[in-house]
Amino acid sequence: xxxxEQNSGPLSVPEGAIASLNCTYSDRVSQSFFWYRQYSGxxxxxxxxxxxxxxxxxxxxxxxxxKASQYVSLLIRDSQPSDSATYLCAVISYGNKLxxxxxxxxxxxx
Amino acid sequence: ETGVTQTPRHLVMGMTNKKSLKCEQHLGHNxxxxxxxxxxxxxxxxxxxxxEEGVENNSVPSRFSPECxxxxxxxxxxxxxxxxDSALYLCASSLSWVGAGSTDTQYFGPGTRLTVL
Numbered sequence: 001x002x003x004x005e006q007n008s009g010p011l012s013v014p015e016g017a018i019a020s021l022n023c024t025y026s027d028r029v030s031q032s033f034f035w036y037r038q039y040s041g042x043x044x045x046x047x048x049x050x051x052x053x054x055x056x057x058x059x060x061x062x063x064x065x066x067k068a069s070q071y072v073s074l075l076i077r078d079s080q081p082s083d084s085a086t087y088l089c090a091v092i093s094y095g096n097k098l099x100x101x102x103x104x105x106x107x108x109x110x
Numbered sequence: 111e112t113g114v115t116q117t118p119r120h121l122v123m124g125m126t127n128k129k130s131l132k133c134e135q136h137l138g139h140n141x142x143x144x145x146x147x148x149x150x151x152x153x154x155x156x157x158x159x160x161x162e163e164g165v166e167n168n169s170v171p172s173r174f175s176p177e178c179x180x181x182x183x184x185x186x187x188x189x190x191x192x193x194x195d196s197a198l199y200l201c202a203s204s205l206s207w208v209g210a211g212s213t214d215t216q217y218f219g220p221g222t223r224l225t226v227l
């Protein structure tokens with residue numbers, strides 16, 4: 001079983017819609033969760049971090065964490081073509097390593 | 111621009127060559143990392159260097175060897191690589207070692223695109 005799993009996509013949404021990106025993880029003791037955005041040919045950049053169950057909002061982005069279900073998601077409201085990128089979920093896992101998922105490709109169509 | 115630079119940005123090498131990748135950060139961070147990113151695969155942590163722990167090898171073959179002469183510079187020495195080692199090599203840094211309770215953000219450099227012929 002992969003430690004961090006994401007649907008590879010691509011996930012296509014129309015401009016202005018809500019994009020919902022999902023991630024599951026296998027290590028029950030994980031405490032820290034991150035979402036990175038990576039544009040094609042560029043390096044990852046951190047957009048959200050979340051440590052407690054519930055929602056965390058930052059502008060158009062909302063991260064949701066459910067530790068009981070081992071599930072973390074990222075919602076992007078009012079999606080823009082500039083949001084088109086690969087979104088990487090990362091979890092601090094056993095051994096205090098930051099483990100990444102393979103990423104979900106998001107395409108926002110105007 | 112995140113404050114983490116990497117050189118070279120692109121590198122083509124033969125299997126018998128020896129080359130080095132360089133990473134530099136002037137953010138005052140105390141932990142630096144090497145990651146490998148292959149197509150369609152997750153980012154793989156290769157090495158961690160931190161003031162607290164020194165160099166930590168994440169089960170990486172010996173044809174890759176890190177060197178950290180000071181807290182601002184990190185090298186990845188390459189020798190007798192294989193074609194399957196072709197990938198994007200990313201350097202990152204954080205204020206302290208991510209893990210051990212730290213939640214410090216990791217900042218990534220632009221990466222070195224490595225091709226092994």
